[in-house]
Amino acid sequence: MGTSPDEEVLTLRAQLQRWAAAYFELDAPVVPDADYDQAMRRLETLEREFPNLVTSDSPTQRVGSAPLSEFESVEHRLPMLSLDNAFSAEDLRDFDRRVTERLGLLEVTYCCEPKLDGVAVSIVYESGLLVLAATRGDGATGENITSNVRTIRNVPLALKGDHVPPYLEVRGEVVIPRNAFERMNAQARDAGEKVFVNPRNAAAGSLRQLDSRITAKRPLAFTAYSVGVVEGELPASHDAILQALGDFGLPISDYMETVEGVDACERYYQSLAAQRDGLPFDIDGIVFKVNGLQEQERLGFVSRAPRWAIARKFPAQEVSTQLLGVDFQVGRTGAITPVARLEPVFVGGVTVSNATLHNADEIARLGVQVGDTVVVRRAGDVIPQIVSVTESVGSSSAARRAIEFPVRCPDCGSNVHRVEGEAVMRCVGGMSCAAQLKAVIRHFASRKAMDIEGLGDKLIDQLVDDALVTSVADVFRLTKEQLAVLERMGDKSSENVLASIDKAKTTSLPRFIYALGIREVGEATARALAQHFLSLDELLAAPADVLEGVDDVGPVVARHISEFAHDERNRQSISDLLSSGVNWPSVSVVSGEGPLAGTTWVVTGKLESMGRDDAEQRLRALGAKTASSVSAKTSTVLAGPGAGSKRKKAESLGISIMDESEWLVMLREME
C-alpha cells in the first residue's frame, strides 16, 4: 500500500470529519453510512494499534458535530453518548465475550431493541411536567427544541402515576412512521412542494424548524429508550425502567425483548431482520444492552460509548451503481422532472433501475453527471433517491457527460420556461401538451378529487392519444360507442366507466376545488378555501389579500389561485364542467376555528371523567372534527380504558394515541 499508519490516520480523520459535517450539519450525507462506519472502525483499529497517534480531537473521541447556531444551546448534564457498532455475528460474540469476561459471568441478560433510524432527543420532566427538550448535538451540548418537542403528539406534556421521579430526563428517538411519511410526501407532491428524501431527514428537518407551528403539522413520533439524569427512584434494570416509563405514559418500543445470552440475541436479530421491511418505521439495526444497572455500572464507558451496549447494524440499504442517462417527465403543471436511468441494482429487496433527480437545483447540488457512480438509497416504498456521487478519485472525465436539460418539451416540443427563483422548469404547452393533459386528467379523476372509478392511467392515455378527450370537461361527454372500441374495454366496462363518470358529477366544493389542480392547492388547502368562501364564485373573485387571510394560504399560493382564476381558459373549462352537470350541495358554515382546527379525532373506550359525547363536544368546541372510525385522515385517537380495535388500527396506521390523563392536561391548556 505504501501509506504509513500516521498518514492513513490523518487521511481517515479528515475524511470522517468532512462526512460527519455533511451528515450532521448539512443533513446531506456524501457517503453511505456503511462507508462512514467502516472508515471509523479502521481509524479505531489504527489508534488501538498505535496509541501514540490518538489525539483529543480525533473523531473517535467525540460524537457528531457542533449544533447549529439559531437555537439556544443546552448543556447535557450527562453526555449523550453514541453506540459501538457490530457488523457481523462474530462482532456480536466478541462483544458478549468482553462483557461476560469483565463481569466474571457465564451468561448475561440482555435487553434487545430495534435501533430506530431517527433523531435522538433528551426530554426533561420536573415534578412530572415537561420542561426542556434538546437534541443530542455534539453529545455534550445540544439545541433547545422544547417548543418543537411539545408538538409531538405522543410525547406526554405531563407524566402520570404516583411514582414519577421529581427530576427525570428521558432519552429516545424521534421518527416519522413510514405510512405517515408517505402520506406527507404524497400531500407535498400534490401541492407541488418539496418532498423529503427519507423519514429520518424529514424528522430531522421537522425538529429543526424555528417555527414550531410547522413542526406541529409533521407526523413525528417519539420512542423512549433510556434515561439520563434521574433524581428519585427507578427500578434497577433497563427493561424495568422502560416499563416504568411506559407506566408514566411515555411511548416505549413494542418490540423490546429481554433475553438470556448471546445466542438468543442472535435469534432476536435474525427475527427482526426478517420483519424489517414490514415494520411501521425505519430501523438500521438492533441495540443490545446489558440489562442489569449494577452490571452496566461495573462495565462503565470508553470515550464515546458505553461498554455495556452495542448496535448490530443491518447491511446498508444504500448501494452504488452507475448513472446511465436521464429521462425527462412532464407533470400536471408542466413541471419537467429529471428521472435517473440506472444500471439495475438490488437494494432493500427490490431491483432499482430508476430514481428521481427532482430538479436542476438538485442535480447541481449533487454535482452529478451521466456516467458517474452514484449512491442510491431506498427506504420503504419511497421512490429511490440518489443520495450522492461516490467520491471516486481518478474517474476518467472522458466518460462523464453533463446532464442537459431539454430546451423543448420532450413530449410536445413547446418551449420550456424556468421562472426566476424557482428550481422547476416547465413546458409552456398547457393543455395542448398531451403529457400535461394526461396528468391533469389523472389528477382530476383521482380518489381524493372527483373520484372517477375505472378512469385509470391506461384508459386516460388512450383517450388523449385518440383525441377523444382534449379537456377535463370532455370526460363528461364520452359515449359508450367511443369507449367500447378502445383496447381492453368492451360493452360492460364501458358502461361501468360511464356510470362512475355520471356518479362523480355530484361532488363537493372542496373536492372540486382540489380537482381543478391549482398549483400548490392540496386537499387541505382546498378544504380551507371551501370553508372560507363557501362558493366557487366567491373564491374565484377573491383578491390576493383576501386569499391570504385563509388558513394555510400564503402569498405564493394566493398568487397561484389568482392567476388560475384570471386565466380565461380555466374559466371556460369550469363553465364547461358546470354545464356538463357537475354539481355539489351548498356548503354550510363549519366551525374550523380554534386550536384544534384541521385535526380529526376519534374517541374510543370508556372515559373516566366524562361520557364520549361530552368529550367529542369539547373537542369540536376547540375546532376539531370528530369521527367514529379510524382512517388515514384521523389525527389523534383519544383512547380510554377498554379501547380495542380502533386503538389497534390507529397503532397500525401510525396515528397518535392519547390517553385520558394526557388529554385532560391538553384541555386545561387549551380551553
Ligand code: IVH
Ligand atoms: S441507546 C448510551 N437505544 O442510536 C446509549 N440508542 O449510535 C445511548 N438509537 O444517537 C443510545 N435506537 O439516538 C439506544 N433503542 C435504542 C436506539 C438508539 C436508536 C440511536 C440513538 C443514538 C444512536 C447511537
